[in-house]
Amino acid sequence: xxxxxxxxxxxxxxxxxxxxxxxxxxxxxxxxxxxxxxxxxxxxxxxxxxxxxxxxxxxxxxxxxxxxxxxxxxxxxxxxxxxxxxxxxxxxxxxxxxxxxxxxxxx
Amino acid sequence: xxxxxxxxxxxxxxxxxxxxxxxxxxxxxxxxxxxxxxxxxxxxxxxxxxxxxxxxxxxxxxxxxxxxxxxxxxxxxxxxxxxxxxxxxxxxxxxxxxxxxxxxxxxxxxxxxxxxxx
Numbered sequence: 001x002x003x004x005x006x007x008x009x010x011x012x013x014x015x016x017x018x019x020x021x022x023x024x025x026x027x028x029x030x031x032x033x034x035x036x037x038x039x040x041x042x043x044x045x046x047x048x049x050x051x052x053x054x055x056x057x058x059x060x061x062x063x064x065x066x067x068x069x070x071x072x073x074x075x076x077x078x079x080x081x082x083x084x085x086x087x088x089x090x091x092x093x094x095x096x097x098x099x100x101x102x103x104x105x106x107x
Numbered sequence: 108x109x110x111x112x113x114x115x116x117x118x119x120x121x122x123x124x125x126x127x128x129x130x131x132x133x134x135x136x137x138x139x140x141x142x143x144x145x146x147x148x149x150x151x152x153x154x155x156x157x158x159x160x161x162x163x164x165x166x167x168x169x170x171x172x173x174x175x176x177x178x179x180x181x182x183x184x185x186x187x188x189x190x191x192x193x194x195x196x197x198x199x200x201x202x203x204x205x206x207x208x209x210x211x212x213x214x215x216x217x218x219x220x221x222x223x224x225x
Contacts, residue, residue: 001169034211036152043202043215044144044152050209087152091210094166096142096154 002026004088004099012107019075021102023088028068032092035064035073038101039084047086048073078104109133109214111203116219123193123223129186129203129216137161137181140206143188145199146218153199156188157206171197193223 036044048064200218207213
């Protein structure tokens with residue numbers, strides 16, 4: 001099973017600041033990595049797929065990078081609606097696995 | 108508009124059974140693989156199971172293998188999860204999600220809560 005480790009667990013930032021979230025895989029997942037956003041009481045929403053492609057309707061302030069085992073989700077300038085939990089997920093191998101999540105909270 | 112609507116959750120005793128349903132609309136259900144993903148209270152996401160578009164090929168997380176069965180009825184645009192021998196650790200919100208042509212979990216339902224407790 002591929003283990004995804006996200007860091008930090010919590011990121012405390014102010015609106016307008018840049019957020020950098022990390023996801024590390026226990027073995028190479030090539031570019032088969034996605035990022036999801038989840039707000040309280042809501043289902044997750046696909047943000048980034050194939051490591052760096054924005055899903056439909058996702059604002060340009062969200063960007064993804066990386067390949068192999070190290071990946072980054074960057075939010076260039078935090079908007080109030082961006083404070084949420086973010087998960088990475090791989091589909092390189094079964095079982096599909098998620099990282100433990102990074103909570104982006106208001107400082 | 109794509110809609111996924113889960114139902115069938117509730118309170119069940121340990122060792123009991125429950126069948127979840129996910130009614131799909133707004134897309135050609137029979138053309139897409141589907142997955143179940145769960146989230147225990149206050150915890151992260153855990154993938155549970157996947158079924159291909161034709162309903163032939165299935166995958167399961169080790170934590171549910173042998174106890175849960177995923178299936179689908181493409182004539183009814185509905186996905187199912189039969190859950191047997193339920194344990195307290197199966198308590199979670201269960202989401203159904205469709206997998207897009209690239210295999211990503213593109214659209215998600217709102218979830219249905221399963222509580223396993225005496």
